[in-house]
Amino acid sequence: MALFSPLTPVFIAIICVLIGIVLKKTNGEKEKHETKSKPVSRPWVDEDLKDGTDHHLEEEEIDEEWQGLDENVAHIPFFTERYSEAEMIKRSQQFYELLNKRRSVRFLSDEPVPREVIDNVIRTAGTSPSGAHTEPWTFVVVQDPCLKHKIREIVEEEEEINYKKRMGDRWVNDLKRLRTNWIKEYLDTAPYLILIFKQVYGRLPNGKKKTHYYNEISVSIACGILLAALQ
Amino acid sequence: MALFSPLTPVFIAIICVLIGIVLKKTNGEKEKHETKSKPVSRPWVDEDLKDGTDHHLEEEEIDEEWQGLDENVAHIPFFTERYSEAEMIKRSQQFYELLNKRRSVRFLSDEPVPREVIDNVIRTAGTSPSGAHTEPWTFVVVQDPCLKHKIREIVEEEEEINYKKRMGDRWVNDLKRLRTNWIKEYLDTAPYLILIFKQVYGRLPNGKKKTHYYNEISVSIACGILLAALQ
Numbered sequence: 001m002a003l004f005s006p007l008t009p010v011f012i013a014i015i016c017v018l019i020g021i022v023l024k025k026t027n028g029e030k031e032k033h034e035t036k037s038k039p040v041s042r043p044w045v046d047e048d049l050k051d052g053t054d055h056h057l058e059e060e061e062i063d064e065e066w067q068g069l070d071e072n073v074a075h076i077p078f079f080t081e082r083y084s085e086a087e088m089i090k091r092s093q094q095f096y097e098l099l100n101k102r103r104s105v106r107f108l109s110d111e112p113v114p115r116e117v118i119d120n121v122i123r124t125a126g127t128s129p130s131g132a133h134t135e136p137w138t139f140v141v142v143q144d145p146c147l148k149h150k151i152r153e154i155v156e157e158e159e160e161i162n163y164k165k166r167m168g169d170r171w172v173n174d175l176k177r178l179r180t181n182w183i184k185e186y187l188d189t190a191p192y193l194i195l196i197f198k199q200v201y202g203r204l205p206n207g208k209k210k211t212h213y214y215n216e217i218s219v220s221i222a223c224g225i226l227l228a229a230l231q
Numbered sequence: 232m233a234l235f236s237p238l239t240p241v242f243i244a245i246i247c248v249l250i251g252i253v254l255k256k257t258n259g260e261k262e263k264h265e266t267k268s269k270p271v272s273r274p275w276v277d278e279d280l281k282d283g284t285d286h287h288l289e290e291e292e293i294d295e296e297w298q299g300l301d302e303n304v305a306h307i308p309f310f311t312e313r314y315s316e317a318e319m320i321k322r323s324q325q326f327y328e329l330l331n332k333r334r335s336v337r338f339l340s341d342e343p344v345p346r347e348v349i350d351n352v353i354r355t356a357g358t359s360p361s362g363a364h365t366e367p368w369t370f371v372v373v374q375d376p377c378l379k380h381k382i383r384e385i386v387e388e389e390e391e392i393n394y395k396k397r398m399g400d401r402w403v404n405d406l407k408r409l410r411t412n413w414i415k416e417y418l419d420t421a422p423y424l425i426l427i428f429k430q431v432y433g434r435l436p437n438g439k440k441k442t443h444y445y446n447e448i449s450v451s452i453a454c455g456i457l458l459a460a461l462q
Contacts, residue, residue, distance in 0.1 A: 078334055085345050092351035095460050099358045103309055114316050120323035127330045128455060132405045170442060174363045211401060217451045224359060224455020229326050 102231050108186040115143075118192055124229040128222035131213030134202065137222050140195040145188070151195070152187035159184070196223060333462050339417040346374075349423055355460040359453035362444030365433065368453050371426040376419070382426070383418035390415070427454060 083091065122139045130136060142148055159182035163172055187193060198219040202210035212218075314322065353370045361367060373379055390413035394403055418424060429450040433441035443449075 078336060080332065085348075088348045089345055089351070092348045092355070092460065096351045096355040096358075099355050099456065099460070101311065102358060102360075104360050105309060114320055117316075117319045117323045120320070120327045124323070124327040124330045127327075127333060129333075129335050129458070132402070133409065171363070171444060174442070174444075178364065211405065213402060213405075216448065220448045220451030221455040221458070224452040224457075225330065225459050226455075227360070227452070228456050228459035229323065229330070 099228060099231055102227065106180070106184075106186055108189045110189045110191060113191050115141075115192075118194070121226060121229040122194065125222045125226035128218065128225045130218035130222070131215065134210070134212045134215070134218070136199040136202065136212035136215040137219045138197040138199060140197065142193040142195060143191070148190075148193055149188055151193060152184055155187060156182050156184055194226070196226075330459060330462055333458065337411070337415075337417055339420045341420050341422060344422050346372075346423075349425070352457060352460040353425065356453045356457035359449065359456045361449035361453070362446065365441070365443045365446070365449070367430040367433065367443035367446040368450045369428040369430060371428065373424040373426060374422070379421075379424055380419055382424060383415055386418060387413050387415055425457070427457075 118141055122141070125139065126135065126137070128135075128137075142151065163182050196219065198215045199212055200215055201212050204210050349372055353372070356370065357366065357368070359366075359368075373382065394413050427450065429446045430443055431446055432443050435441050
């Protein structure tokens with residue numbers, strides 16, 4: 001969907017810089033792992049069960065109540081389109097050619113885009129799979145120029161600290177050839193910004209915390225689908 | 232691209248279970264952060280600069296040599312298709328309808344799929360953006376029934392430990408309503424398995440380690456694009 005590929009770097013920037021800023025603030029809370037018995041030690045697999053930002057609930061919060069969907073949801077029969085082998089090859093080839101045109105650019109067009117397109121793109125990202133179907137994402141669309149500019153200021157301020165202090169010599173050096181820096185004019189230029197937040201945990205109707213398994217991986221997969229929808 | 236949506240759960244399973252198993256084994260090495268000066272303390276942003284599995288190079292490995300692409304690559308002018316507003320709305324709507332048909336199912340068809348389709352799908356995933364354009368992914372296609380079965384055995388063995396020991400009561404309880412368990416017959420049934428590995432670091436031509444920034448996020452975005460290509 002080559003709608004406005006010039007916008008894609010906005011998302012990349014947002015993914016890298018803003019994702020989770022708000023929700024992570026709560027992440028410093030005391031962590032307590034919920035293991036039934038002493039786990040077998042296979043560090044590379046144990047590690048794999050953790051998402052960098054999984055929020056571990058405190059013990060008193062654990063109960064047997066199911067955290068997810070209502071059990072009485074209607075059953076929707078599974079249906080999938082069937083294609084001939086020739087069609088499969090053709091469609092996969094065409095989709096590759098379309099996606100291969102995507103570039104992470106930093107000069108964007110300010111041409112207006114119908115809001116309906118943005119809504120469709122976000123709806124598409126929302127079809128992404130997620131750990132235990134928790135859908136741990138929030139997409140925020142910003143169109144107001146003042147708000148876009150405020151966001152740009154926050155991002156640039158943090159990015160300048162990243163480049164000068166947090167990232168280290170090697171990282172900054174690796175980026176030199178890509179000629180990127182902390183100035184992000186395109187955050188003003190783009191007709192929309194889509195801010196993508198990961199929810200490190202959710203809330204149940206009773207106010208208790210709901211665990212979001214693999215939330216960072218899930219949100220990143222949704223971002224991939226969002227990029228495909230934008231193309 | 233509704234090629235064979237039944238295959239998608241394979242990828243999800245692989246993403247969740249196998250990703251990085253091999254490469255993470257090396258991850259226990261001594262970590263040393265490369266900061267120029269004492270970083271400003273904003274925990275939620277500092278945290279954000281780290282990918283769960285970023286591999287931090289030891290100090291003696293740091294040099295000023297650029298780790299990435301050859302500087303003499305040909306310049307390809309940027310080109311993007313332009314669509315009318317009506318076309319944008321129509322295309323975004325159609326893509327949403329296509330992707331919204333995707334389901335994470337666990338009963339797969341064993342119908343053959345041309346290898347060319349798999350190759351196109353992986354090529355498409357490879358167009359994904361990545362931190363500092365490091366492309367930190369490896370896609371391995373497995374077609375041999377014996378090898379598929381061995382993989383199933385490894386995955387099931389680890390998943391059984393996950394369910395019984397590592398994941399904890401709440402997680403297992405949350406999954407109960409989704410009726411999943413550690414038995415993964417579909418790993419035998421599917422005509423292909425695509426194993427997706429994240430490379431927590433790479434190698435330069437001179438043998439030195441190459442940092443892969445945000446490798447887990449980058450690989451997950453590529454997985455999202457892969458799922459879109461499969462649909």
